Amino acid sequence: KHAKVAKAIDYLLSPDHWPGFTRFLDDGRVCLSNNCAERALRGVALGRKSWLFAGSERGGQRAAFMYSLIGTAKLNGIDPQAWLADAIARISDLPVSRLPELLPWNWQKPAVSPAEAA
Template structure:
């Protein structure tokens, strides 16, 4: 079916004006065909990126508030926190519980073992706690 779609797009492309919107859309798909169909070869990949889009929705909504974050470092800190919250949610964690667990330990935690406090590493500990 995937090969049939690829062939159909190629055949349709030959019948269109190169300046048409449809032609540009087909060229876009054909030029990115491998990336667009990668999910067919790896069952771990999602068909779409809706979970990521949903996680970024809060950032887009709050964008106007970031104008008042102060220095660039304030915006960078906000982005880091949003990233941690989004990753915690994607790993099935309550973001507040995750941040509480990590922030109470991080000052004494060795930097070379930072992977031990990532959301996917902490998920098992929080689930059994």
């Protein structure tokens, strides 16, 4: 009764936790495993030593900001490298009022890439 495994099973079977554990049975969108989330975080874990070289707290905040933007581009089905290259190329020519056009959820791939135009 006092074994760690018994305590874990009691925790799982409690009325407070059982509905959350069995939710995947009622909703097909809920995955039984967390493999998808772990794959998404793998890059962060692999780069952990690199983050030591952010230089400062501000550098770490900038890295986190870029991670967020790149992740948002991926979630919107956009190639992050193409989006970032286009946004950097166009940002200086856009008025402040049109900057939201460059955000990943509003971005439209240009008909001619900046490299082709040159």
